[in-house]
Amino acid sequence: MATVLEVRGVTKAFPGVVALEDVEFAVDAGEVVALIGENGAGKSTLMKVLAGVHRPDVGEVRLDSKPVTFHRPADALRQGIALIHQELELCENLTVAGALFLGAELRRGPFLRSREMAVRAREVTARLGLDVDPDRLVETLAPGQQQLLEIARALRADARVLIMDEPTSSLTQRETERLLAVVDELRAAGVAIVYISHRLGEVQQIADRVVALRDGKNSGSCAGSDASHDRLVAMMVGREVGSSDRQPHEPGDVALAVRGLATTAYPAHAIDFTVRRGEIVGIAGLLGAGRTEVLRALFGADPRAAGVVEVAGVALDREGPEAAIAAGLALVPEDRKREGLVLPMTVAQNVALPTLRRRGRWLDRAYERDLTDRAIGELGIATAGGSQVAGTLSGGNQQKIVLAKWLAADPVVLLLDEPTRGVDVGARAEIHDRLHELAGDGLAVLFVSSEMEEILTLADRALVMHEGRLAGELGRDELSEAAILRLAVGSV
Amino acid sequence: GGNAGGGSGGAGAGGGKLRLAFVVNMPAEFWTIAEHGVNAAAAEVDVDVSFHVPAGGLVEQQKRILEDLVVKGVDGIAVSPRDAENMTGLLDKLVQHTLLITHDSDAPQSKRLAYVGMANYDAGRMCGKLVKSALPDGGKIVILVGTLDQDNAKGRRQGVIDELFGRSYDPTRFDAQGAKLAGGGYEVLTTYTTESQPQKCKANTQDALVRWPDIGCFVGLFEYEPPAILEAVRSAKRLGEVKIVGFDENDATLQGILDGHIVGTVVQNPYEYGRQSIKLLAKLASESDPEKRAALLPEGGFLDIPARSITAANVDEFWADLKQKTGR
Amino acid sequence: MKKILGLSLLIFVIALVTSLLTIDDAGRSLFLSGLNLENLATRVGLFGVLSLAAAFVIVTGGIDLSIGSVVCVAGCMLPWTLRDLGLPGVLGLLFVLAVTGLIGLFHGLLVVRLRLQPFVVTLCGLLLYRGVMRALAGDQSVGFRGTGEDLRWLATGRLPLFEGFGLPVPLLVLGLVGGFTAVLWHRTVAGRQLFALGHNLEAARLAGVPTGRLTILAYVMCSLLAGLGGCLFVLDVNSAQAASFGNFYELYAIAGAVLGGTALRGGEGQVLGIVLGASLMQLLSNAINLVADSNQLEFAIVGAVILIGAAVDEGLRRYLARRG
Amino acid sequence: MKKILGLSLLIFVIALVTSLLTIDDAGRSLFLSGLNLENLATRVGLFGVLSLAAAFVIVTGGIDLSIGSVVCVAGCMLPWTLRDLGLPGVLGLLFVLAVTGLIGLFHGLLVVRLRLQPFVVTLCGLLLYRGVMRALAGDQSVGFRGTGEDLRWLATGRLPLFEGFGLPVPLLVLGLVGGFTAVLWHRTVAGRQLFALGHNLEAARLAGVPTGRLTILAYVMCSLLAGLGGCLFVLDVNSAQAASFGNFYELYAIAGAVLGGTALRGGEGQVLGIVLGASLMQLLSNAINLVADSNQLEFAIVGAVILIGAAVDEGLRRYLARRG
């Protein structure tokens, strides 16, 4: 089939870092090309070049074999190139239908055709299994639903080229399956598709061709049929990634006890559970099951509708994150951009923010620096240095910063909401190892993950939620995909 | 910078023209008439004059202007102090550097050389007489004033009230804004402050017409007020029935008098304030000996430029003269 | 929606109390008299237009501090075009509106093309336009001198509805402007996109929204409406003084918009709320004039009532949220 | 940093031009005379304190429109405490500062606990405090009547540095306040946390930053400094009139802060820039007084210069960014 969109010899530099260097990339009609690479390899930057967000310093973009210059995203959109951004970019004050058609409203003269848009919105969202009222405000959707909406927006555009930058990073298996089915249909219809993901299983399942980037350069490609896990990793990383076999450790005292906890999203359901020192407990469930709400209510980020939270045997008397942190809790939130990071501040300032106060009232810059250097080393954060602005890091590296700042806080109980969202395979293994190590030293870990594999490999024990209540609990030896799914869909 | 030689009056010494400054208290049409007088005098006695307006009408802004004039080394300043009582210290400092007189509003406690102007209290009493002529049998009155924190505003208002109530002559009296006032068959219902906004003045007048349907007369003490009152009375269709007495010589006020909608207005003579101030300063600056200079001062340090009542009887003549002087 | 409810309630209570307090000997309420309602409606019309002007820019997440000075420009220019240029009424009005529209274009271009902060641009505008008008008018007050009688109807006219009450034309103007704004904001593509970019400029840009053009449009609309307001004001009082005309009105305008639920961070706004917000301030000052001994405490009372209103509104909202 | 460079350059050029234009017959520049520099430095000191006050709140992403009215409160209260209460100077000053600090606490509590919009809260403050002071002072101007001589040194004192020039004490006060602010913002944990919450309140809250307490602190500091500014102003001019004292100063204060690079969206600010921003406006008006025959165009010139300065600054920044 004909090459639709390609780049030739593209180089793109940002202050302090060359994000892309002489990169070649092409995608044909009716083809799914998977783009892989470690965090900060330049994947998102390359896609932004394709979609007119960035202009390359050197090199050219060719559409239908003719060189084109996109001055702004609208130019690329007009040529039928749609990009699903890695980070959510939604106008949350609009309705679902409004956001879906933003920039391409159905119109009669200057006027909106709201009814038609609502009808079409229902069709497009239904195709992805996103069952929401088109008149609902986007800000009331859970992040996973917002991500589906972003995908729906690209589908609605009927693009010739569809670029998906980690579309599944906050989706559960069910939605992912559905999305992959839609991708199959689009491929059959002749759409050129670029698919970026750190979930190598998906890549193997969907890709016709795999292209890898490493440090901003092409580092190999292969046909989808040849894409074994090890080969993909080799292309990305260029070295072995070992996953250490872990020894389940003996749980200690109860570190976290939750009694009768009800969240404001599901005030009718009370939840009880405990986590012991040295234990790693996962919470599984479908999109919108209320997992995030439980973590947030626990931590005091949202007010609790009811219930008591005890940390190391002492009940939290005051609400709010300040009290929770003082008692030994820490939360890596779901939405790193809005809740996890102060994007305009530097990496060092972000990493040190929660723990600065422990070093006294005066700013301890040496401490800040040490902490940052350690975090950069331990988690392999790709950054020009501690003084890089956090907002200019790649998505996965931002996630690592959020993790780093809470690991440094040395909590009694670590709460993690989608801890490795957007983190590459190598770094994920290292993070998992580190969590095990900390658990070995007596840390209690409670994490939410939409990724089945992460629950299966990381958790000693899993809680499964369904529509706001605790549907069941699975011990290490009961843990299996089938068991989790059965509880998650509520069929007991 | 000891270049401010004005204190010793050695103006002619540098050889150039005298440099004088005329400082007012806020932006207003009133002062544009004074500016014509200033320019007329500048031509008459051949001096350079600069004209300064505190753009926001603040004490602090006027202080900055005066300080900068001292730096500039002008030979004489005529100022209308924004807050005479409390600016005494500043004015006394100016006197060390330059020749200083006041106009329009005096600072009697200061060491200023002379005052050119009239007494606002007297003008207020004149205004009160106009009200009496409009309502010979007594009646209800509302006073509108820009702000009440200026000496000239207070003086005018008190003059009106004292004249109406037939009280003794006492410029230091002050009746509070909210107090109910009555006397001599007249009742002052309230005093509205209108903050330099004609729109607010109109709204206040309209509301007063609603609240007191039997109101007899409105008195507008600031230049923009009589026209705004006129508009409000017109909108309530009560022209002629409700009397209007004003202050200053806004075009619309004079037209209102011509049309018979406004009883009369009390005008000061800003043109002469400007002209006489500059002429006096020029005269003083030409004499470097303090002894002889004192002899040039008007009697009692007060150059009286009396206010006048303008009514249907004399409005034509006054307006023609004004147009001629200001070239409007 | 809740904002509008709370505001309506506050307005209703104040109106009720004022009505009761102003009952005269004949048992009729002065506040509810046709004359007073006409006066009040006129003022709401005048200030409502300014608040809508302010809202246009606030919705984009910007701010326009120059509204008062643009009112001054229009207020001084209209008499001048009619009197000295001798333009017929409607042409003069259109001319002045064109000038103020150009001012808005200037703001919009500086904000969009040069990426200057709206606050800085319009603060400079505030100083610049009034300063220039003062110089042009030479601190003289500018009046119509008998011209513009055909236009004065816009500010002082009444459409007789029933015995003793005529609908003031400025309220009608506000109705037209408000209706136009509501349709533009909520029924057109441009309005939808305007609100989107106000909430998240980057997201709107990535979705292909012509953010630059729309932002410029908002600034033009703002200055244009401020200019319209300025024309109405000067037609209402018949003359303008450059040094003080429209002074501080940007604050009233923005306050009306914000009280009416327009969020300063952008992306939110409802015409009805904005009109109610503007009404509240006019109602309060009318009530004070009708009830109090003097208007000395006017500003203090307006400030206190709005603050208490906002606090009660918030308290109520939270109480309702906790219950349901 | 670049902001500060551009601003310094602009200030330098204006100062240079003014120096050249004011050379007198003896060949000395009036602008550079000791007397003028003292005057100018005093004004920079007075207005600089207000801009720092404004910046404290702007850094949190809020706004304080009540600064001018708080200046009025302090300006009217200080003479009153000294004259009528007969407090000794320093005690009177502390008393007034305590009152203005309480005003800030009130704002902070309303913003943090009741979650009212800072714009609404402080707009009401603007109206309320001035209104109350007007009523209390009965529209009479409030002067010291000979008291407070020991304090006047704060506003009018000079520390003789060399022949013909003494360092004005208000500039020294600004130096102290500025130094304190710089240390607080950039050397303490509280400052870091303040900036973090200004950028992203939610992220800061989840990181355990005591966002409520710090925001309240910012409002207290703002009103406290505005109160200090008000005391200095009244000591400088010797009297205060409730209706006009400090009128509009919130705009000057915010303008100084914003010109100096403080972002209205929060999280950014540098003391040096803010002081330069405040200086620019004072310098301009001084230059106009010294050079022009009348100051009628003062506001127009200030507006135009700032606008052109901002545009050139932005142009330069982009040019440099493209080159480097």
Ligand SMILES: Nc1ncnc2c1ncn2[C@@H]1O[C@H](COP(=O)(O)OP(=O)(O)OP(=O)(O)O)[C@@H](O)[C@H]1O
């Ligand atoms: N606006 C920017 N300013 C400075 N550096 C940037 C900017 N955008 C991206 N970078 C840098 O470019 C490099 C490539 O980033 P990019 O987002 O393309 O990585 P990625 O491959 O998408 O990584 P991830 O898997 O984490 O999403 C990173 O080092 C990043 O820090």
Ligand SMILES: Nc1ncnc2c1ncn2[C@@H]1O[C@H](COP(=O)(O)OP(=O)(O)OP(=O)(O)O)[C@@H](O)[C@H]1O
């Ligand atoms: N701001 C909100 N307003 C209204 N409903 C909300 C809001 N946020 C979340 N919800 C709803 O609350 C429920 C729980 O959402 P939550 O985010 O806790 O689910 P989750 O299991 O963590 O799923 P996800 O995988 O999306 O994180 C969902 O039905 C969601 O639609």
Ligand SMILES: [Mg+2]
């Ligand atoms: Mg990426």
Ligand SMILES: [Mg+2]
């Ligand atoms: Mg979640």
